[in-house]
Amino acid sequence: MNKSEERVFGSCFGSISHILYYMSDQRLKQLGITHQQGRLLGLIYDNIKAHHVISRHYLEESMDLRGPTVTSLLNCLEEKGYVIRTISKEDRRAMELIITPKGEQLVSDIREVFNSMEEKLLQGMTKEEILTLRTLLFKVYDNLLKS
Template structure:
């Protein structure tokens, strides 16, 4: 006899990850709003705070997105004075993205956001780090099995 519980929505790992991702993203919205940032912009800033002056393609790879999908986010960030875009010398088709002083200045505010999120999770930091590492391993294993 088949296990009827196997297909219950609440028993699906994919749904647990999906709904948690939605809840996490929604948690960021009111924290980022006072800074004038959207969640995708925040992710781009995290990358640039780590490694400034990298290619748009590199940012896309880090986020698991095609650079074309990032173009509207990057253009808006440039219009808001957070970043500058320049053509790469060796390849006119490629863009480098660099933080402006305004973009660098937001980093200190982001530390407060991170602390609010940690508190909202209600799980000890060490457990959150372990969970993140397991989810990262899961993602990497799934990416290995995706069709090319």
């Protein structure tokens, strides 16, 4: 493969990423939440449902964000009434997060946004094409992690 073909892939991935981010951001704004707030709320929800202990450090690592950013996102989610933060009874240095019913509804709405985006992304593809795309994207992802 020559250099110009490689640039086409990079440009294509960049354009797709930009379009997906922009479209999801517009839909999430209608729900009154940012992309990062939505990701964090979904992460918290999934971990609570799985009965995992959630630490700020875990959220930082999972979201690939710094502590103050995670704290700011948590503050916004708490101010909007989506989560409640309390001090752990077992370890006073740790926090416990509770998703409110309003937060659970928002998670459902967010998942609906991302599911509809995925449907749009895969529109017109056969099941076989979707499986091939998934396999290839996982290979691309693995290649990037090896770098």
